Amino acid sequence: MAKEVAAAKQELIDGTYKALAVPAQQLTKFLIENIGAQGLRPQDLDKIKVPAGGGSAWEVPTLKGPEPVKVLEGIVLHFKDVRAYWASKGTGNNPPDCSSSDGLVGAGNPGGDCHKCPLAQFGTATDEAGNPGKGQACKQMRLLLFLRQDDMIPMIINLPPTSIQNAKKYFLRLVANGYPYYGVTTQLRLEQAKSGGGKAYSVATLNMGRDLKPEELEKVQLIGQAMRELFARATVQESDLANG
Numbered sequence: 001m002a003k004e005v006a007a008a009k010q011e012l013i014d015g016t017y018k019a020l021a022v023p024a025q026q027l028t029k030f031l032i033e034n035i036g037a038q039g040l041r042p043q044d045l046d047k048i049k050v051p052a053g054g055g056s057a058w059e060v061p062t063l064k065g066p067e068p069v070k071v072l073e074g075i076v077l078h079f080k081d082v083r084a085y086w087a088s089k090g091t092g093n094n095p096p097d098c099s100s101s102d103g104l105v106g107a108g109n110p111g112g113d114c115h116k117c118p119l120a121q122f123g124t125a126t127d128e129a130g131n132p133g134k135g136q137a138c139k140q141m142r143l144l145l146f147l148r149q150d151d152m153i154p155m156i157i158n159l160p161p162t163s164i165q166n167a168k169k170y171f172l173r174l175v176a177n178g179y180p181y182y183g184v185t186t187q188l189r190l191e192q193a194k195s196g197g198g199k200a201y202s203v204a205t206l207n208m209g210r211d212l213k214p215e216e217l218e219k220v221q222l223i224g225q226a227m228r229e230l231f232a233r234a235t236v237q238e239s240d241l242a243n244g
Contacts, residue, residue: 017075017149020219046155048072048146050163054192054200061155072157072188073209074148076181077224078231079171081164085119085138089126101232103140114138134196135161142167145231146186147223154227157188163204170206182220185209 046061057068081103084096098108098119106114114120117138125135142164144157159167174181187209190202212220 016216017147019147019152019223020216022152023219045153047158048155049158050160050190050202050204052201054194054202056190056192056202058188058190070189072146072148073185074146074151074154075184075212075220076144076186077147077154077220077227078145079142079167079181080231081140081142083114083120083138083140098138106138140164143231145224145227147220154223156231159204162193162201166203166205170208174208179208179211182224183217184211 048058048060051057051059057070058072059066060069060072061067080101083098083100083103083106085098085106085108086094087097087109096108098106098111100106100114104114106112106117110117110119118124119138120136120140122136123132123134124137125133126137140161142159144159144167145154146157147154170186171181174184185208187207189205189207191205192200193203194200
């Protein structure tokens with residue numbers, strides 16, 4: 001055990017991610033032992049969202065409270081596109097009336113094929129006052145399972161509709177250059193934009209940091225596999241849609 005700790009410390013000195021300095025099997029064992037009988041749930045993970053009102057800093061949960069961060073850098077272990085629809089505004093943390101965990105098939109009211117659903121058509125959105133908007137009543141979001149350098153377990157980053165196109169373009173650029181999304185570090189920044197009505201909002205931009213070393217990539221894949229089932233159950237709340 002002492003040799004493992006010493007090796008982990010050396011890897012940290014060399015700049016390796018904290019979670020990658022521990023054998024993946026050992027990390028998953030720690031999770032099982034420390035979480036308890038109910039297991040780890042998606043809602044147990046810290047969540048970061050794009051700030052409202054055109055904010056320029058991410059609010060990252062820490063042991064000492066929320067910390068403003070200009071650039072989020074980490075490894076995307078998984079991502080998925082989801083959808084959610086609330087019939088009433090201001091439901092806060094209540095579950096959606098209809099949702100889709102894959103962005104394709106909805107469960108609830110109305111449910112069914114998301115591509116054919118009237119609520120997923122542009123121009124069906126309404127604002128807080130009930131006025132019609134250009135967006136979709138059923139919001140599309142992209143969730144990133146994101147591992148930062150100093151964290152032992154990942155967090156979830158929620159990208160609202162206004163940031164999804166930037167995310168898709170970034171992932172395609174990675175493919176064009178021969179990188180899997182989990183084979184590099186990703187940097188997320190915030191830029192301010194304005195709606196047609198002049199309302200300021202923030203948009204996430206994504207860029208590559210560095211490519212991972214072969215030994216890092218191997219451990220990232222093991223951790224990603226261990227977290228895959230958990231991430232598949234991740235959902236969203238209306239409060240995640242500050243920029244929606």
